[in-house]
Amino acid sequence: MLARAAGRILQTLAVLLIVSIASFSLLKLAPGDPVVLMLGTEFSQDSYDDLQAQLGLDQPVVIQYVRWLGDFATGNWGNSYVAKTDIFDFVVKEALPVTLTLTACAIILAIVIGVPLGVMSAVRKDTFWDAGIAALALTGTAFPSFFLGIVLIWFFAVKVGFFPVMGFVPPWEDFWQGMLHLVLPSFTLATFFIGMIVRVTRAAMVEVLDQPYITAAIARGEPRRRVIWVHAFRNILMPLVTVIGLQLGAILQGAVLTETVFSLPGLGQMLTGAVLGREYVLVQAGVMLTATLFILVNLAVDLSYPFLDPRLRAR
Amino acid sequence: MQDHKDILARHVAARLGRRTILKGMGAGMIAATTGGAFPAMAQAAQSGHIKIGEIKPIDTLDPHFTFRLGAVQIISNICNGLLKVVYDGTTVTFEPDLAATWDLEDEKTHAFTLHPGVMFHDGTPCDAEAIKFNLMRVKSGTPASPHAWKLEKLEEVEIIDPLTFKLHFSEPYAFLPVALTGSIGRAGTIVSPAAVEKYGEDFGRNPVGTGPFKFVSWKENDSIELVANTEYFEAGLPKLEKVSFMIIDEPSTALAALISGQIDGMNDCPMQLIEQVKKMPNLNVYGGVEGNYTYVGMNTQKPPFDDVNLRRAVAFAIDRDAVLKQAYFGLAKQAYTPISPPMSGFYDPDIAQSGRGQFYDLEKAKEFRAKAANQDEIEVTYIMTENPPAGTRVAQIVAPMLAEIGIKVKLELLENAAWTQRLQDRDFEMLDFFWTADLDPDETLYPEFKTDGSWNYWGWSNADFDRLCAEAQVILDVAARSKLYNEAEDLMVDEAPVAMLAHFPLYKIFSNKVQGFNYVPCDLLNLNTVSLA
Numbered sequence: 001m002l003a004r005a006a007g008r009i010l011q012t013l014a015v016l017l018i019v020s021i022a023s024f025s026l027l028k029l030a031p032g033d034p035v036v037l038m039l040g041t042e043f044s045q046d047s048y049d050d051l052q053a054q055l056g057l058d059q060p061v062v063i064q065y066v067r068w069l070g071d072f073a074t075g076n077w078g079n080s081y082v083a084k085t086d087i088f089d090f091v092v093k094e095a096l097p098v099t100l101t102l103t104a105c106a107i108i109l110a111i112v113i114g115v116p117l118g119v120m121s122a123v124r125k126d127t128f129w130d131a132g133i134a135a136l137a138l139t140g141t142a143f144p145s146f147f148l149g150i151v152l153i154w155f156f157a158v159k160v161g162f163f164p165v166m167g168f169v170p171p172w173e174d175f176w177q178g179m180l181h182l183v184l185p186s187f188t189l190a191t192f193f194i195g196m197i198v199r200v201t202r203a204a205m206v207e208v209l210d211q212p213y214i215t216a217a218i219a220r221g222e223p224r225r226r227v228i229w230v231h232a233f234r235n236i237l238m239p240l241v242t243v244i245g246l247q248l249g250a251i252l253q254g255a256v257l258t259e260t261v262f263s264l265p266g267l268g269q270m271l272t273g274a275v276l277g278r279e280y281v282l283v284q285a286g287v288m289l290t291a292t293l294f295i296l297v298n299l300a301v302d303l304s305y306p307f308l309d310p311r312l313r314a315r
Numbered sequence: 316m317q318d319h320k321d322i323l324a325r326h327v328a329a330r331l332g333r334r335t336i337l338k339g340m341g342a343g344m345i346a347a348t349t350g351g352a353f354p355a356m357a358q359a360a361q362s363g364h365i366k367i368g369e370i371k372p373i374d375t376l377d378p379h380f381t382f383r384l385g386a387v388q389i390i391s392n393i394c395n396g397l398l399k400v401v402y403d404g405t406t407v408t409f410e411p412d413l414a415a416t417w418d419l420e421d422e423k424t425h426a427f428t429l430h431p432g433v434m435f436h437d438g439t440p441c442d443a444e445a446i447k448f449n450l451m452r453v454k455s456g457t458p459a460s461p462h463a464w465k466l467e468k469l470e471e472v473e474i475i476d477p478l479t480f481k482l483h484f485s486e487p488y489a490f491l492p493v494a495l496t497g498s499i500g501r502a503g504t505i506v507s508p509a510a511v512e513k514y515g516e517d518f519g520r521n522p523v524g525t526g527p528f529k530f531v532s533w534k535e536n537d538s539i540e541l542v543a544n545t546e547y548f549e550a551g552l553p554k555l556e557k558v559s560f561m562i563i564d565e566p567s568t569a570l571a572a573l574i575s576g577q578i579d580g581m582n583d584c585p586m587q588l589i590e591q592v593k594k595m596p597n598l599n600v601y602g603g604v605e606g607n608y609t610y611v612g613m614n615t616q617k618p619p620f621d622d623v624n625l626r627r628a629v630a631f632a633i634d635r636d637a638v639l640k641q642a643y644f645g646l647a648k649q650a651y652t653p654i655s656p657p658m659s660g661f662y663d664p665d666i667a668q669s670g671r672g673q674f675y676d677l678e679k680a681k682e683f684r685a686k687a688a689n690q691d692e693i694e695v696t697y698i699m700t701e702n703p704p705a706g707t708r709v710a711q712i713v714a715p716m717l718a719e720i721g722i723k724v725k726l727e728l729l730e731n732a733a734w735t736q737r738l739q740d741r742d743f744e745m746l747d748f749f750w751t752a753d754l755d756p757d758e759t760l761y762p763e764f765k766t767d768g769s770w771n772y773w774g775w776s777n778a779d780f781d782r783l784c785a786e787a788q789v790i791l792d793v794a795a796r797s798k799l800y801n802e803a804e805d806l807m808v809d810e811a812p813v814a815m816l817a818h819f820p821l822y823k824i825f826s827n828k829v830q831g832f833n834y835v836p837c838d839l840l841n842l843n844t845v846s847l848a
Contacts (some may be wrong), residue, residue, distance in 0.1 A: 036739060046459045090535055150567055158575045165572040166563060168537070263563040265536035268552065272564065273536060276372065276731065 005303055012299045016292060020072070023287045024065050034280040046081060055281065070285070077285045087285050091270065096289070098168050098266035101157060101178075102258065103251050105186035107244065110193035115240070117194075118201025123228060133198060141195030145254050149188040149261035156184060166263035185262040189254050193247060200243045204236035211235075236309045245301030249294050361543040361556040363842045363847035365829065366578040367840070368569030369539070369560040375519030376539075377528065378497070378504035379453050379460045384751065388582055388840040389499055389539060389560055393436075394504045394524025396497020397446065400754070402835040406659045407754055409492035413441060413505055413525065422487040422791060429478045434549045435507035436529040443480040447472040448508040450482070453501075463495035465502040479560050487789045489758040489796055497526075499753045499837045527553035527843035534563055547843075549740075554831065554846035571599065573826060579847065580825040582840050586644045586704060592824055601834040602822035606759070608650045609705070610813040611713060614744055616774035624686040625722075626811040630673040631680035632720045633713055633814055642644040642708040648819035649674070653750070653759050653806040654672050655818040657836040660793040661756050661800055671801075673815045677719065684720040692823060694723045697745040700734035705820050709747040738772050749819070754837055756800040759786055764807050775812035 027034070035052045056067060071077060076085035121133040157165040163184050173176030208214065209232055217227045256268030263269070267286060270310050274282035371385025378390045400410035411417050413433065418426040433441040454466040471483040484491075495503030510523035522530050525548070528541035541558040546781060561578055563569040566585050572578045574595065584600070592598050613620035613629065620626050635649045648656065651672025654660050666672055694716075699710035704776065714724040724745070729737065737743050750770075752759040761784045762768040766776040783803035787796045808815065821838050831844045 033736065036736065046457075047461070050458055085535065094535060150571075153568060153571045161575060165569050165575055165577050167561065167577075222589050260564045261568055263561070263565065263568055265534070265562075269536050269564065273372070 008299060008302050012295055015295055016186055019291045019295065020069055020288060021065070023284060023291060026287075027284055028061065056237060070313065072285065072288055077164060078281050080279060080282055087282055091267070091282075091289060095267045095270040097170070097267060098264055099252070099255050099268060100261070101171065101247075102185055102189060102255060102264060102266060105182050106189035106193060106254075107250060109186050109190040110197050113192040114191070114197030115201050117200040117231070119205055119228060121198065121202040122153075122209060131204075133202075137195035137198035139195070139198075140191045143191055145188050146257045146261055147191060148191055149185070149258060152184045152188060153261070168264045168266070185258050185264060189251065189258045189260070192254060193251060196243060196247060197240070197314030200239055201236060204239045205232060206233045208232045238305060241301055242306060245297050248297045252290050252294065326387040327495050329731050356661045361545065361553060363555045364557040364559065365555050365580065365842065365845065365847055366559045366561055367842075368563045368572060368578045368581040370456045370563060370566055370569055370581060370583040373539070373562070376533070377519035377524040378501050378506065378522075379449075379456070379462060380519060381501065382461065384838050385582065387501065388838065389541075390504065390522065390524075391498045391526070391839055392528045392541060392558065393522050393530050394497055395526050396500065396501075396505065397495040398492055398497070398503060400496050400498055400835050400837055400839065402657075402833070407657050407836065408659075409496060412497055413446075419791075420481065423484045425482045425484075425491070427480055427482070429480075429716070430548050430821060431478055433525050434546060435510065435525055436523045436544060436738055437507050437510050439507055439509045440477075441505060441525050443474040443505075444477070445508050446505060447474060448511075449505045451501075452511070460502075462494075462500075462502040465490070465500065487791055488611045489788055489791055490689060490753075490755050493755040493758065497839075498839050528555075528558055529786055530783060538562060549843065552843045554844065555842060558842055567647045570824075576826070579829050580823065582823060584822040584824050586646050586820070586822075589644070589646060589822055592822075594613060597827050599825050599827055599829070600822055601825070601832060603819050603834075603836055604648045604656055604818045604820050605838060606655050606754040607749060608653045608655060608752070608759075608818055609647075609709070609747065609749040610650070610653075611709070611745060611747045611816065612773055613811070614741055614773060614812045615812050616741060619687075619689055619695060622687050622689065623810055624683045625689070625693070626814075627809075628680045628683035628687065629717060629722070630808070630811040631676045631683065632815040633716050634675045634677075635816060636675070637716075638709060638712055638816055641712050642705040643819055647819040649826070650815040650818045652808055652815060653752070653763070654756055654800065654804065655752065655759075657755060658752075658759070659752055661797045663801065671805060671808075671821040673811065680720050692721050692723055694725060695744040696727050696738055697724045697736055697747075698727050698729055699742045699746065700729050700731045700736070702731070702748065704749065705747075709816065713747070741772060741774060747816070751838070756796070756804075757784070760784055760800060760804060760807070761788070766811065773812035775807075775810065777806055780806045 006195050018234065031138060035048055035055070035057060056064055059067070075088050078092065079085065080090060117133050117137070121130045124130050145310055153165050164181050168183055169177040169181050169183070214227060216233055217231050222231075252267070255266060258264070259266045259268035260272055271283065271286040271290075273279075274286060338376055355636070369385065369389075371388070372383055373386045373389065374383045375381050376386055376390055376393065376558055378387070378394055381390065395413045397412060397414045398409045398417070401408050401410045413429055414427040415430045420426050427446075429442065429446070435445070436680055439445070439687070441633060450466060450469060450472055453460045453462050454469055455463070468484045468486055468488045469482060470485050472482060473481040475481065496499045497504040505525065506518070507523040510521065511518050514521045523546075527544055527547045529544050531540040531542055533539045539560040539562070543553050547553060554753040560582070561572070563572070564581070566581070566588060569578065569581050570584070570588060570592065571699050573581055574597075589600065611629065611633065611831065613626050615621055615626070639645060639647050639649060649667070651666045651674060652663075654661050654663070663669065663671060697714065699707045701707065710726055714726060717724050734746075738748070750759070750763060763770045764773075764775060765771060765781050766778070767782060780803050783806070784801045789798035790796050790799070800815055823831060823832070823834070823840060828848045829845060830848055831846050833841060833844055835841065
């Protein structure tokens with residue numbers, strides 16, 4: 001088991017290296033001189049030379065890459081050209097906590113709503129409930145999050161006035177205000193995910209419920225609730241955790257739109273602003289950080305398998 | 316020998332209007348008699364916290380380095396200029412702001428007297444030394460200010476005493492009133508020298524001026540907070556105690572926040588939302604056509620648009636009514652030339668009937684098309700991006716119109732950065748764009764169309780145009796300047812490096828709790844006179 005884990009960690013490091021080359025190269029290959037793009041239409045040769053030197057873009061590409069990777073790994077991400085603030089502080093201390101809070105709330109909401117619906121759908125297979133839940137799941141998956149966000153804002157924030165339209169209050173500073181600000185964006189972000197979880201839970205559960213040990217448990221006269229939530233549910237955890245891990249990328253992607261619609265100062269909004277403001281260094285840091293997060297979550301998912309399925313511990 | 320008194324009278328009358336001169340003289344007399352007592356009179360009780368949805372991007376709050384009008388809107392509430400832009404509902408004028416008096420000693424020498432006792436928010440005095448520091452920071456500071464060109468002709472700042480100084484120019488400089496404003500001009504915005512020294516490169520995140528509001532904080536992607544400057548030098552102002560600019564990227568979210576009462580105003584509202592907003596009884600819309608123009612640009616340096624007749628054909632083939640209705644929701648005004656209506660003194664009010672400029676005339680377009688060297692169907696690439704104010708709508712509307720004159724348009728949608736690069740590299744045949752102008756034809760026409768001008772992406776060149784604009788730059792008399800600019804723009808629109816489309820409106824929205832907002836048609840959001848009911 002340990003050898004497998006070590007191998008998986010090495011594999012992750014290799015992937016991270018490839019991702020770092022890709023995100024470094026992608027911005028190199030993107031059309032336009034980053035210095036010109038950052039300076040806009042009005043600039044002097046002096047400011048061009050200054051910025052080029054400041055970004056290290058006058059150095060050979062390999063040196064630029066090695067220096068950039070080293071700086072990234074040690075948390076020395078430089079200063080934002082526009083905001084003049086430390087990028088590490090801005091990204092990791094300000095933007096990341098917002099996105100992680102939003103993402104965590106969305107995942108919890110998706111699990112709390114999606115798993116019971118999926119289980120219910122499987123247990124009542126081929127009934128009206130099953131069809132209804134399937135339709136709901138499909139609608140949730142198909143609804144574009146930016147549109148849903150605006151609809152939710154207009155109904156729950158403007159018409160009914162239950163929730164704030166926008167902004168972020170850290171829940172660790174004011175829990176209730178923070179939660180009120182997070183309800184609509186979390187639900188918007190969770191909608192796609194809920195549909196996905198319902199479908200995966202249902203499929204896995206249907207398969208498990210057909211297994212002989214479930215029939216045996218029922219035959220033993222164990223209560224129905226125990227059969228479903230203890231015997232069957234334990235065995236669908238693996239596909240469920242896998243899908244949650246794999247969907248993190250989609251969630252981070254959705255966070256970009258959700259943060260923009262609800263004006264939350266997270267990674268998504270920061271990245272959008274950086275791309276529009278042509279903040280080359282900030283875009284690189286943001287892309288690398290989100291890719292790293294995604295890869296690390298997948299590693300964590302992989303490493304969690306032996307804990308979810310004892311049979312894997314023996315291998 | 317020149318009659319300087321006469322030049323001064325005509326120049327200042329054209330710029331300021333009679334009432335303002337009297338007001339300026341009055342202010343000068345009060346300043347002279349009351350000495351340092353003036354700011355003390357200004358103190359007022361402030362109340363109310365206004366929250367504004369900030370839709371436009373902000374780069375830096377350092378006025379001498381910003382490229383963004385969203386930033387200028389905030390800076391104008393923190394800093395004053397030597398002059399300011401004033402709008403009386405019909406005419407735009409440039410009036411003294413930090414300067415109590417502004418005198419023209421001769422065509423190349425401007426004498427200023429400052430309001431006495433004005434202090435920066437950090438407690439340092441706003442005196443002639445501070446003004447000199449600011450002007451030299453723009454003109455020749457390191458790093459170089461992008462607005463340095465506005466003070467290129469400035470030779471010397473002569474300090475007479477702490478409140479009096481003279482600006483000596485190498486030649487008469489007609490654009491100066493715009494350059495010296497604390498808003499659109501930016502070169503004349505005055506900041507605290509002590510704060511610049513203290514914060515260095517971080518000054519743009521810690522701006523210190525003399526304005527009605529003091530900067531408190533800037534939380535990235537969240538909000539910018541200001542509080543009232545209780546020592547502000549203008550009597551009775553500001554009226555608000557606190558201002559928050561809530562940074563919101565999505566206009567419909569800002570509108571929802573405004574309707575639900577979470578914010579009190581929006582600094583910008585897209586045209587597509589305006590009709591909806593006008594129907595809402597609790598909201599007030601301020602805005603109109605401003606100093607700007609939109610156009611279809613053509614690369615005159617390579618085929619097919621190196622052919623003047625083909626460009627003329629394009630200019631006359633575009634049905635502006637359709638463009639105004641479909642791309643600008645019927646809210647913009649047709650542009651015949653670059654000079655827009657708020658440029659009082661230069662805009663030709665009869666232009667719709669005079670036959671000057673460019674307009675839709677398909678017959679004329681076909682005549683020019685028939686004169687073009689290439690009589691086959693011509694295929695051109697038209698690069699488009701999501702630029703404000705009309706996104707890709709203009710390109711899509713114009714393309715079938717050009718098919719009428721045998722020009723087959725291939726639309727190429729680009730990401731904004733790639734589009735900008737193609738524009739700068741002149742790697743295009745056709746595109747549409749807009750220009751926000753500083754309310755003076757010098758900046759509206761010259762850098763965009765002079766030979767090798769920094770923003771002449773079209774590569775167009777006409778020696779007579781260059782000469783007329785250069786002459787107009789050093790003439791202070793508005794009527795004489797206007798005549799030269801009209802001649803210059805006639806040459807430009809005739810050779811059509813661009814096909815003019817529209818002058819577009821910009822809108823600010825406030826809830827009806829907000830009172831006392833003075834609209835100025837150059838995208839300003841001055842909150843000094845605003846109060847909350």
